[in-house]
Amino acid sequence: MSPLVLFHLAALLLLALGLYGLTSRRSLVGMLISVELMLNGAGLALVASARLTPASDELGQLGTLLVMGLAAAEATLVLAMVLVTAKRWGTSDSDRLSMLKG
Amino acid sequence: MEQLAYAAYGFYLVLILAGGWAAVRCRNLVRALLGLIMTLFGVAGMYFLMAAPFMALMQILIYVGAVSVLIFFAIMLTRAPGGAAGEEDREPRSALRTVLALLSGVLPAAILAGVILTRHPQELPLKPELPLGRLGEFLTGPYVLAFELISVVLLAAMAGAVVLGFERRKGA
Numbered sequence: 001m002s003p004l005v006l007f008h009l010a011a012l013l014l015l016a017l018g019l020y021g022l023t024s025r026r027s028l029v030g031m032l033i034s035v036e037l038m039l040n041g042a043g044l045a046l047v048a049s050a051r052l053t054p055a056s057d058e059l060g061q062l063g064t065l066l067v068m069g070l071a072a073a074e075a076t077l078v079l080a081m082v083l084v085t086a087k088r089w090g091t092s093d094s095d096r097l098s099m100l101k102g
Numbered sequence: 103m104e105q106l107a108y109a110a111y112g113f114y115l116v117l118i119l120a121g122g123w124a125a126v127r128c129r130n131l132v133r134a135l136l137g138l139i140m141t142l143f144g145v146a147g148m149y150f151l152m153a154a155p156f157m158a159l160m161q162i163l164i165y166v167g168a169v170s171v172l173i174f175f176a177i178m179l180t181r182a183p184g185g186a187a188g189e190e191d192r193e194p195r196s197a198l199r200t201v202l203a204l205l206s207g208v209l210p211a212a213i214l215a216g217v218i219l220t221r222h223p224q225e226l227p228l229k230p231e232l233p234l235g236r237l238g239e240f241l242t243g244p245y246v247l248a249f250e251l252i253s254v255v256l257l258a259a260m261a262g263a264v265v266l267g268f269e270r271r272k273g274a
Contacts, residue, residue, distance in 0.1 A: 029131055029173065061232065
């Protein structure tokens, strides 16, 4: 197999692990960890494509850098939301958070 | 030399696989976080392998340095009353749930893997390493809008997190 295919398969592995974790985890923090796994897979695929195909190298690497920045912003917001959830309902278990109320 | 590269790839793949498995399976969230960090280092190694050292260092700096510390805060600040920090519920997971979750993870990846294995884009040998200055020129030239926007997004996210953190319950 060519290097590009190998790197893309590694990225797919991260996607599969992340999706599995996102659907099987109960706690919100565990789900956040799975989302980070998937974002990493996306970055890996982007950089591999930029480095090993005629696509623009700069575009791929800077795109991945922006994905990392967005992941940091997302983690900050999710941290605050999980804290508010845990404070209000005393749990961060997604199965128990079933009430919709303003 | 090429054999060495494949060996390094295999090593990083094992790091990613073992870390990722720990990240999604460990009941203790601190161990899951350690698995995530292991995976992040594996991905950083792959960036080094494809001669993108800047991305590898950014990966370690942003993900291992910042995001995992944030997740650690989230774990430690959400402990259930009476329970140890970072433990998920002791109730056994139902087998059906695990099977469905496995299916939802493997199925999209399998479809994409089929596409990757059957359709080959034009592939070049590894390009020479991109000098850091070139990345900087692109970031302040054609992509200056994205560069500025991401800082605005980060600022908005931080401000939103602070506002959420100061939230008081109505009537409390």
